[in-house]
Amino acid sequence: QVQLVESGGGLVQAGDSLRLSCAASGGTFSRYAMGWFRQAHGEERDIVASIIWSGRSTYYANSVKGRFTISRDNAKNTVYLQMNSLKPEDTAVYYCAADLLLDNLYKNRVNYWGKGILVTVSS
Secondary structure, rough: OOOOOOOEEEEEEEEEEEEEEEEEEOOHHHOOOOEEEEEOOOOOEEEEEEEEOOOOOEEEEOOOOOEEEHHHEEOOOOEEEOOOOHHHHHOOEEEEEOOOOOOHHHHOOEEEOOOOEEEEOOO
8 A cells, every 4th residue: 555645736836837746655666656746726636747757758648748747766766747837727735546457547547545745827
């Protein structure tokens, strides 16, 4: 059983940067594909970015491409989401996700979720 705990959220102004962290425990972190999702108020939860076990391949939603960077440190059992040039439309609860199968991150069949952390971007 994998536990995921997000940190680093908060209130920022448009144009600012923020780095989210997700600390994993309870499993072999390096075996898992990791992802960040977000859910804005009244909307569905959507994938923002993903990274394979080795960190050598990443995916970004079009809305964040060029502004957000996902990375991982397998020695620290942690995945990060660096968010730059934040916009008010980035306001959402951000969730960390883990699955042994990368494909499950794209098919909303994720096995492990964090509880989520709020990011608010003011204009």
